[in-house]
Amino acid sequence: MHLLDNSTPPSAEGLLLEILPEFGLSNPQEIHSWPYPEDHRRSINRLVAKFTCDGQCYLMKARTVEHRGTRALFETQRIHQVFHQRGVSVPALLPGPNGETLIPGPNPRDESSPHYEALRFLVGPEYFHVPAVYYEIQHFIFGHHPPADEHTANQIGTVLATFHSAGHQPPIRSLAPEEWEHVVPHIDTFLLNKSLYINDFITRGADRRRKMHDYVTGLKTISPEERRKIDDLFCRIGDHSRQGQLSWGIIHGNFCLNNIIARDEGFFIIDLDEVGLGPISHDIGEVLSDLERADHQNALIKGYMENGGNISDLDRTDILDGLVYQQIASAFGNDQQELEINRLFAEVGALF
Numbered sequence: 001m002h003l004l005d006n007s008t009p010p011s012a013e014g015l016l017l018e019i020l021p022e023f024g025l026s027n028p029q030e031i032h033s034w035p036y037p038e039d040h041r042r043s044i045n046r047l048v049a050k051f052t053c054d055g056q057c058y059l060m061k062a063r064t065v066e067h068r069g070t071r072a073l074f075e076t077q078r079i080h081q082v083f084h085q086r087g088v089s090v091p092a093l094l095p096g097p098n099g100e101t102l103i104p105g106p107n108p109r110d111e112s113s114p115h116y117e118a119l120r121f122l123v124g125p126e127y128f129h130v131p132a133v134y135y136e137i138q139h140f141i142f143g144h145h146p147p148a149d150e151h152t153a154n155q156i157g158t159v160l161a162t163f164h165s166a167g168h169q170p171p172i173r174s175l176a177p178e179e180w181e182h183v184v185p186h187i188d189t190f191l192l193n194k195s196l197y198i199n200d201f202i203t204r205g206a207d208r209r210r211k212m213h214d215y216v217t218g219l220k221t222i223s224p225e226e227r228r229k230i231d232d233l234f235c236r237i238g239d240h241s242r243q244g245q246l247s248w249g250i251i252h253g254n255f256c257l258n259n260i261i262a263r264d265e266g267f268f269i270i271d272l273d274e275v276g277l278g279p280i281s282h283d284i285g286e287v288l289s290d291l292e293r294a295d296h297q298n299a300l301i302k303g304y305m306e307n308g309g310n311i312s313d314l315d316r317t318d319i320l321d322g323l324v325y326q327q328i329a330s331a332f333g334n335d336q337q338e339l340e341i342n343r344l345f346a347e348v349g350a351l352f
Helices: 013-025 071-084 116-123 150-168 177-182 192-199 208-219 225-238 280-288 294-305 315-330 339-351
Strands: 029-033 045-053 056-064 133-140 248-251 260-263 266-270 274-278
Touching: 013 029, 013 045, 013 056, 013 116, 013 133, 071 150, 071 274, 116 133, 133 266, 150 248, 150 260, 150 280, 150 294, 208 225, 208 315, 225 315, 248 339, 274 280, 280 294, 280 315
Parallel strands: none
Antiparallel strands: 029 045, 045 056, 056 133, 248 274, 260 266
8 A cells, every 4th residue: 555655654553552542442453554445635534543352343533633623623522422322323432531532642743752653644744733633433334335316315314314403402512492593603613513614615715716707607608697697606605694594503514425324224424523513504415416316316305304304495595506516616627617517507507
């Protein structure tokens, strides 16, 4: 296994052996160290190792303190635990000696540490200033990613409705239920969903959005009516005030088919690293974008609505806007971008 620059990644086994006793585990077997799965991207949340102890399979993951701060890092763990306690199918986290599910590891900036090279690879140059790396251990969920079909889409809608419903039950966070509809996001809110915070989903990249708008509206193949609709779409996408009017709650933040595991007894939701406060339309739009057929998308929405999920008219508009915008963004910059964008308008023009 090599990285993109053809260097071999350092072993994470030493880190694993040092951290395991903190969780009451020892003598790991069948260790699969990083990169597992094969992922060459530097990320602030990295899988370190998959291993077994006493016949049980586990994952150890590294978590660094990022923009939201240490409080947010531990809060995501608490939310994860609450969801598990409330019967949501998420992996169980192992508690450490003080009950916390995060254990601090070796100092990533200590050059004398035997794990220095491993930590340097783990953290990556863009995050090498981090003061600490924490570790969690969770039960490994065996299964497979769900197929994209109508029945499965309906079931996934049910799973997402259950997830959002569990997040609405107090006392998962300090706001009272009647205050939720009045929440206006602030960029310094420690509980704000990480993908909203880091990826600037609220503005959705103002510079890139402006370039896309200018390019698309400048196409000679676009009719005046389509140009008007595009202007309206980009205006809505960039409207910060609309975000505060959407339905907010605890969201997954990266709810896609790759983060759903299908098992005989049902579906498990994995990778809650980005869980936090955000608009529910983010989760719904994210998974809908994985489903290419309209009947599958409708089946997911039906499963969501029939099992306690609530989508307001504004939420629905935001979801549709996000889907169209995402497809324009994916075509933008492509060698065949004009052809792709024209094809897109022919397919989804009725949506907006």
